Amino acid sequence: MAAAVTSSLEIDNILQQALDRVLDYLDVEAGEIFMADESGQILQLATHLGDIVDSFWTRDSFSFGEGPIGQVAESGKPMVSIDPEREVGYFRNEVIESGLCCVACIPMATRGSVVGVMCVAAKEPQNFDERVLDLLLSIGTWAALSIENVRLGRQSRRLAVLEERERIGMDLHDGIIQSIYAIGLALDYARSTLDEEPDAARSKINQAIEGLDTTIRDIRSYILDLRPRQFRGEDLMQGLEQLVEEFNANSRSQAILIGPRNGLEGLPTANATALFHICQEALANAAKHAKAGLVDVRLLTSDERVMMEVTDDGLGFDIRKMSVTLGHGLSNMHFRAQKVGGDVEINSEPGSGTSVIAWVPRYTQ
Numbered sequence: 001m002a003a004a005v006t007s008s009l010e011i012d013n014i015l016q017q018a019l020d021r022v023l024d025y026l027d028v029e030a031g032e033i034f035m036a037d038e039s040g041q042i043l044q045l046a047t048h049l050g051d052i053v054d055s056f057w058t059r060d061s062f063s064f065g066e067g068p069i070g071q072v073a074e075s076g077k078p079m080v081s082i083d084p085e086r087e088v089g090y091f092r093n094e095v096i097e098s099g100l101c102c103v104a105c106i107p108m109a110t111r112g113s114v115v116g117v118m119c120v121a122a123k124e125p126q127n128f129d130e131r132v133l134d135l136l137l138s139i140g141t142w143a144a145l146s147i148e149n150v151r152l153g154r155q156s157r158r159l160a161v162l163e164e165r166e167r168i169g170m171d172l173h174d175g176i177i178q179s180i181y182a183i184g185l186a187l188d189y190a191r192s193t194l195d196e197e198p199d200a201a202r203s204k205i206n207q208a209i210e211g212l213d214t215t216i217r218d219i220r221s222y223i224l225d226l227r228p229r230q231f232r233g234e235d236l237m238q239g240l241e242q243l244v245e246e247f248n249a250n251s252r253s254q255a256i257l258i259g260p261r262n263g264l265e266g267l268p269t270a271n272a273t274a275l276f277h278i279c280q281e282a283l284a285n286a287a288k289h290a291k292a293g294l295v296d297v298r299l300l301t302s303d304e305r306v307m308m309e310v311t312d313d314g315l316g317f318d319i320r321k322m323s324v325t326l327g328h329g330l331s332n333m334h335f336r337a338q339k340v341g342g343d344v345e346i347n348s349e350p351g352s353g354t355s356v357i358a359w360v361p362r363y364t365q
Contacts, residue, residue, distance in 0.1 A: 001018065001021050001139055001142060002142050004017040004018070004021060008146075009150055009153065010150070011035075011046075011147055011150055011151075012046070012047065014143055014146050014147060014150070015033045015035075015046055015047045015116075015143065015147075016047055016049070018033075018118070018139060018142070018143040019031045019032075019033055019047060019049050019118065020049060021139075022118070022120060022136065022139060023049060023050070023120065025135075026120060026122070026132070028120050028121065028122035029050050029052050029100065029121060029122055029123055030048070030049065030050025030051075030052050030053060030056070030100065030120070030121045031048070031049050031050060031118065031119060031120045031121065032045060032047065032048045032049075032055065032056055032057075032118075032119045033045075033046050033047050033108070033116055033117070033118045033119070034046060034061075034062065034069050034073075034116055034117045034119070035115065035116040035147075036073065036114065036115050036116060040064075040113075041063060041064055042061055042062070042063055042064075043061060043062045043063075043064070043069055043070065043073055043116070043117060044060065044061045045057075045060040045061065046116070050121075052098045052100065053092065053094045053095055053098050053100070054094070055092065056084075056091060056092065056095050056100075056103065056119060056121060057069070057090055057091060057092065058089070058090055058091065058092055059090075067090045068082055068090065068103075068105050069105060069117050069119070072105040072106070072107050072114075072117050073107065073114045073116075073117050074114075075107075076107050076109050076112075076114055077107065078104065078105060078106045078107060078133060078136070078137065079104070079105045080104040080105075080128040080133065082102070082103040082104070082105065083101065083102075083103075084096050084100060084101065084103060084121075085101075091103075095121070098123075099123045100121040100122065100123055101122070101123060101124075101125065102121065102122045102123075102124070102125050103119060103120070103121045104119065104120050104121075104128055104136070105117055105118070105119045106118045106119075106120075106136045106137060106139075106140045107137075107140055108140040108141070108143050108144040108147075109140065109141060109144055110141060110144040110145050110148050111148075114144075115144045115147055115148065116140075116143075116144065116147070118136075118139075118140055118143075176215060176219060178280055178281070178284045179211065179214070179215045180215055181284060181288065182211065182246060182247070182250040182251065182284075183208045183211040183212055183215065183250065185250050185251045185252070185287060186204045186205075186207050186208040186211065186249070186250040186251075187204070187205070187208050189201075189204050189250075189251075189252060190202075190204035190205050190208070207249060207250065211250070235264075236264055236267060236272040236275060236276065236299070236306075237259055237260070237261065237264065237299065239272075239276050240257055240259065240275075240276065240279055240297065240299065241257060243276070243279060243280055243283065244256070244257045244283075244297060247283045247287070247295075251287040252287070253286060253287050253291075253292050253293060253294070253295055253312075254293065254294050254295070255283060255286075255294075255295040255296075255297060256294075256295075256296055256297065257297045257298075257299075258296075258297070258298045258299070259297075259298065259299030259300075260299065260300075260301055263301045264301065264306065266362075266363060267306060267360075267362065267363075268340070268361075268363065268364045270339075270340050271306070271340045271341075271342070271360040271361060271364075272360075273336075274336040274337055274339070274340050274342065274358075274360055275299075275306065275308050275358060275360055277332070277336055278308065278310075278333045278336060278337065278344065278356070278358045279297060279308060279310055281330075281332060281333055282295075282310035282312075282333070282356045283295060283297075283310065285354070286310070286312040286314055286354070289314070289315070289317075290312050290314025290315050290316065290353070290354055291314050291315055292312035292313050292314030292315075292353070293313055293314075294312065294313050295310065295311070295312045295313075296309075296310070296311045296312070297309075297310050298311075301362070302362070303362065304361065304362050305342075305359045305360065305361060305362055306359065306360055306361075306362055307357065307358070307359040308357070308358050308359070309355060309356070309357050309358075310355070310356045310358075311353065311354070311355045311356075312353050312354055313353045314353050314354060315350065315351065315353075316348045316349050316350050316351055316352045316353050316354050317348050317350060317354070318348075318349070318350055319346065319347070319348055319349075330346065333346075333356070333358065337358050337359070337360060340360050340361065341360065341361045342358065342359045342360035342361060343358070343359060344356065344357070344358045345357045345358075
């Protein structure tokens with residue numbers, strides 16, 4: 001029985017296997033299983049085996065505490081030798097006419113929670129002694145555990161899908177969308193200098209075209225493997241240098257990068273990627289919202305941490321009026337750092353610029 005109910009990931013199959021073996025072992029004529037719904041307050045008929053009658057009860061659902069099914073679910077204790085003739089309000093006439101005279105209801109429970117009720121019916125009075133009753137309770141527990149494992153597995157897969165959607169959203173926002181925004185800055189610059197500096201404007205337009213080609217390749221790659229090609233954590237300093245170079249070419253702000261050429265060996269890819277995207281977001285905010293003239297990016301290392309500080313001389317904002325949950329970019333910064341065991345601190349005041357300090361562990365925790 002234990003092998004049968006744990007060999008499937010389909011709840012209907014688990015119920016069929018359990019009930020079929022119980023009927024065969026006890027040599028009884030029919031059986032049913034009621035399962036609790038998502039609310040945990042209603043028990044719904046899930047499966048029926050036996051050719052004598054199509055179903056035992058006058059209804060296919062019971063509330064907890066209602067009728068023999070609901071009473072067993074509420075108490076968590078079995079009810080045996082139920083006489084259908086004494087429960088005519090719940091049993092169908094066909095059950096009595098078929099000669100079924102003995103019904104037992106067994107709770108299917110795990111960890112103190114009843115997930116269903118199993119019923120067996122026979123034409124001959126059955127001696128549900130302590131040994132048989134213990135076996136039936138064990139079978140109910142095995143089936144309940146298997147059902148719970150299936151449900152937990154499904155829930156885990158749903159959570160994985162949600163986390164993947166969140167990751168995709170962050171990667172799109174931090175990667176491809178920011179690239180498109182940078183292209184927009186380049187085109188805006190070209191428009192403003194078209195009359196006075198046509199050569200510079202044409203250069204910016206060419207840069208924008210190249211940027212669009214790169215972004216299109218990123219999108220195609222993203223569709224194929226759900227991973228943007230911009231940074232894979234191979235070399236954090238090289239990635240930041242490219243980021244700053246693109247920022248300087250595509251915005252009216254100027255950014256400088258200071259950091260070590262050595263000492264980043266062994267930095268986990270996930271940690272390096274988190275700092276890369278945090279820097280990307282901070283630079284985008286400096287150009288888009290802060291309208292900064294100068295942005296200073298510094299990378300520092302210690303035996304335990306790698307810290308990055310991005311400081312701009314832009315407009316700044318009132319921290320007290322800003323929630324990280326309101327701005328998707330700020331929320332992404334915190335989420336990325338905390339996911340790898342680090343953190344982010346943002347300091348800003350109106351008219352005094354903004355400082356973003358992020359750190360991640362030097363090695364995998």
